[in-house]
Amino acid sequence: MRTPALVRALLLVGSALALAPAATSTAAPSALPDAARFDYRLEPRQIAPGVYVFVGLREDFTPANGGNIVNTGFLVGTDGVVVIDTGPSRRYGEQMLAALRRVTPLPVVLTINTHHHPDHFLGNQALPAATLAALPETLHGIRKDGEAFNENLYRMSGDWMKGTERVTPAQALAPGRRNIGGRDIEILALDGHTPADLVLIDHASGTVFAGDLLFHDRAATTPHAKVTHWLAALERLAAIPARQWVPGHGDPSTDDTPMRQTRAYLEWLAATMREGAESGLDMTEMLARPIPPQFRGLAEVEREYRRSVVHLYPAAEQAVLEKARAR
Numbered sequence: 001m002r003t004p005a006l007v008r009a010l011l012l013v014g015s016a017l018a019l020a021p022a023a024t025s026t027a028a029p030s031a032l033p034d035a036a037r038f039d040y041r042l043e044p045r046q047i048a049p050g051v052y053v054f055v056g057l058r059e060d061f062t063p064a065n066g067g068n069i070v071n072t073g074f075l076v077g078t079d080g081v082v083v084i085d086t087g088p089s090r091r092y093g094e095q096m097l098a099a100l101r102r103v104t105p106l107p108v109v110l111t112i113n114t115h116h117h118p119d120h121f122l123g124n125q126a127l128p129a130a131t132l133a134a135l136p137e138t139l140h141g142i143r144k145d146g147e148a149f150n151e152n153l154y155r156m157s158g159d160w161m162k163g164t165e166r167v168t169p170a171q172a173l174a175p176g177r178r179n180i181g182g183r184d185i186e187i188l189a190l191d192g193h194t195p196a197d198l199v200l201i202d203h204a205s206g207t208v209f210a211g212d213l214l215f216h217d218r219a220a221t222t223p224h225a226k227v228t229h230w231l232a233a234l235e236r237l238a239a240i241p242a243r244q245w246v247p248g249h250g251d252p253s254t255d256d257t258p259m260r261q262t263r264a265y266l267e268w269l270a271a272t273m274r275e276g277a278e279s280g281l282d283m284t285e286m287l288a289r290p291i292p293p294q295f296r297g298l299a300e301v302e303r304e305y306r307r308s309v310v311h312l313y314p315a316a317e318q319a320v321l322e323k324a325r326a327r
Contacts, residue, residue, distance in 0.1 A: 037159075038066065038091050038159070038160050038162075039095070040066060040068050040087075040091070040092055040095050042054050042068075042092075042095050042096055042099045043099065044073075044074070044099050044100065044102075044103055045252075047205075047207065047244060047246070047252050048202075048205035048206075048207055048243075048244065049204075049205060050075055050076040050077065050183070050204070050205070051073070051075055051076075051202060051205050051207050052073055052074050052075075052076070052100075052103060053071055053072070053073040053246055053252055054071065054072045054073060054087075054096060054099070055071055055251060055252070056068050056069045056070045056071055056072075056119075056249065057069050058217060058218045058249060058250055058299035058300070059299065059300065060156075060300055060303060061088070061119075061153060061156040061157050062156070062157065063156075063157055063158040063160070065157075066088070066089065066091070066092070066157050066158075066160030066161075067087070067088030067089055067092065067118075067119055067122075067153055067156075067157045067160060067161075068087070068088070068092065069088075069119060069249065070085065070087060070088065070119040070120060070248060070249060071085075071246055071247060071248055071249060071250075071252075072084060072085040072086065072087050072096060072120075072123075073085070073209060073246060074100055074108075075181070075183045075185070075202055076103065076104045076106060076183075077106070077109075077180070077181035077182030077183040078181070078182030079106065079109070079181045079182040080106050080107050080108065080109030080110075080180070080181025080182065081100065081104060081106050081107065081108045081109065081181060082108075082109065082110045082111075082112070082180050082181055082183055082185065082200075083096075083100070083108055083110070083111040083112065083127060083131075084112050084114065084200055084209045084246075085112065085113060085114055085120040085121070085123075085211070086111060086113070086120070086121060086122070086123030086124050086126065086127055087119065087120075087122065087123035088118060088119040088122050088123065088153060088157070088160075088161075089122055089123060089153070089157070089160055089161050089164045090122070090123060090125050090126055090161075090162075090163045090164040090165070091160060091161075091162075091163070091164075092122075092123045092126075092160075093122075093123025093124065093125065093126025093127060094123075094126040096123060096126070097126055097127065106181070107128075108127060108128055108131050109131060109180060109181040110131050110133060110180050110181065111124070111127040111128070111131040111132050111133065111169075112133055112134065112173070112187075112198060112200060113132070113133070113134040113138055113142070113169060113198075114134075114138075114197065114198045114199075114200070114209070114211030114212070114248070115134075115135075115138055115141075115193065115194040115196060115197050115198065115211055115212060116134075116138045116140075116141030116142045116145060116146070116194060116196070117149070117194065117212065117221075117223075117224075118146075118149035118150065118152075118153050119153075120211070120212075120248070121134075121142055121146070121167075122146075122149070122150060122153065122161075122164055122166070124166075124167035124168075124169065125164070125165055125167045129167070129170070130170075130171075131171075132167065132168075132169035132170060132171060133169050133171035133172070133173045134169045134171075134172070134173060134196075134198065135172070135173055135189050135196040135198050136172045136196070137191075137195045137196030138194075138196045138198065139168060139169060139172060141194065141195065141196070142166065142168045142169070143168050146166035146168065147166050149166075150164055150165070150166050173187055173198065174187070174189075175187050175188055175189040177203075183202060183204065184202070184203040184204055185200055185201065185202055185203065186200070186201040186203060187199070187200055187201075188200075188201070188236070190213065190233040190236060190237075191226070191229050191230075191233065192213065192225065192226055192227070192228075192229035192230025192231070192232065192233040192234075193211070193212045193213050193220075193221075193222075193224070193225055193230055193233075194212075194224045194225075195224065197211055197212065197213050197233065198211060199211060199213065199237065201240065201242075205243065205244075206241070206242055206243030206244065207242070207243065207244050207245075207246060208237070208240055208242040208244070208245050208246065209246045210237060210245055210246065210247055210248065210258075211248045212247075212248035212249065213230065213233050213234065213237065213248070213262070214237070214245060214247035214248060214250075214258040214259060214262050215247055215248065215249050215250055215258065215261065215262050215265075215298075216245075216247045216249070216250025216251055216252075216253055216257065216258040216261065217250045217251070217261070217297070217298060217299060218249045218250045218298055218299040218300060219265060219295070219298040219299065219300050219301040219303075219304035219305065220262055220265055220266060220269075220304065221304055221307070222269070222304070222307065222308045222311045222312060223307070223311055225308075225311065225312070227266050227269065227270045227312070228270070230266055231263065231266055231267065231270075234259060234262065234263050234266075237259065238256070238259060245258050245259070247262075250299075261298070264294065264295075265295055265298065268292065268294075268295065269305075269308055269312070270312075272286075272289065273286075273308075273309075273312050273313055273315075273316035274316055274319075274320075276289070276313065276316065277313070277316040277317045277319065277320040278320055283309060283310075283313055286309045286313055287306055287309055291305060
């Protein structure tokens with residue numbers, strides 16, 4: 001099992017800083033006012049009465065998209081609004097709030113961060129501070145990693161991130177069912193994609209905001225993943241009588257396609273890591289393994305597979321070594 005330290009270090013740097021080409025414009029970017037240069041063009045998509053989603057691109061972070069690769073959303077109740085995730089930057093959060101205001105004048109009464117990845121919480125400073133909330137482990141992750149995430153997104157997305165600061169929610173959420181702003185919602189506390197993955201169920205519409213436990217037509221990301229826990233979380237989700245699913249990335253769906261895609265991809269990923277380690281392949285050989293036809297249509301699959309090898313393969317090798325020692 002040969003995993004050169006230098007190869008691993010180079011892969012980590014490359015996967016963190018890889019950039020896609022910037023989009024071209026008929027006007028020089030510096031000649032445009034900031035309002036035009038950094039417009040996310042957020043349009044809320046109503047998917048059920050009072051349920052809105054901002055659907056992001058199925059891409060990686062680039063200076064062209066400004067990090068608009070994530071699904072965020074909000075629920076309009078009789079007395080207030082519940083916001084689900086705040087996007088990758090202060091600008092995104094501000095534009096999200098402005099788009100929300102075009103739908104309703106009701107106050108935001110709860111703003112949820114589903115987990116601690118930066119595209120889900122770096123818009124926090126644009127929302128009312130008293131409404132910000134997350135699971136306790138997510139609060140810890142934002143405090144621990146938030147500044148590094150912010151700096152890395154600036155390198156990957158450029159001046160879209162200008163003025164963005166980490167804002168950690170002050171409110172720790174517990175799982176359970178409650179009425180917030182006139183919406184009957186339920187919070188589930190799961191894990192697998194990260195140490196804490198919040199799922200929100202809107203009972204009136206049967207809509208489930210699953211965060212990054214679900215991906216749709218896009219390869220799953222795994223920087224903090226425990227795949228066995230993630231698959232167990234999907235079993236929990238599968239038991240919910242949902243009428244529609246909002247994944248963290250990819251289009252909302254009225255069937256279980258995001259569930260089936262995510263589960264199949266993770267099962268293949270786990271089996272590939274295990275089989276490679278048992279065969280004594282090194283990381284370079286793992287990186288060269290082909291993507292099965294079943295998954296080639298997933299956006300960003302080549303890039304995410306390479307990242308997952310870096311994230312997951314050392315643990316697979318260690319598990320094989322420990323098993324051999326125990327014999």
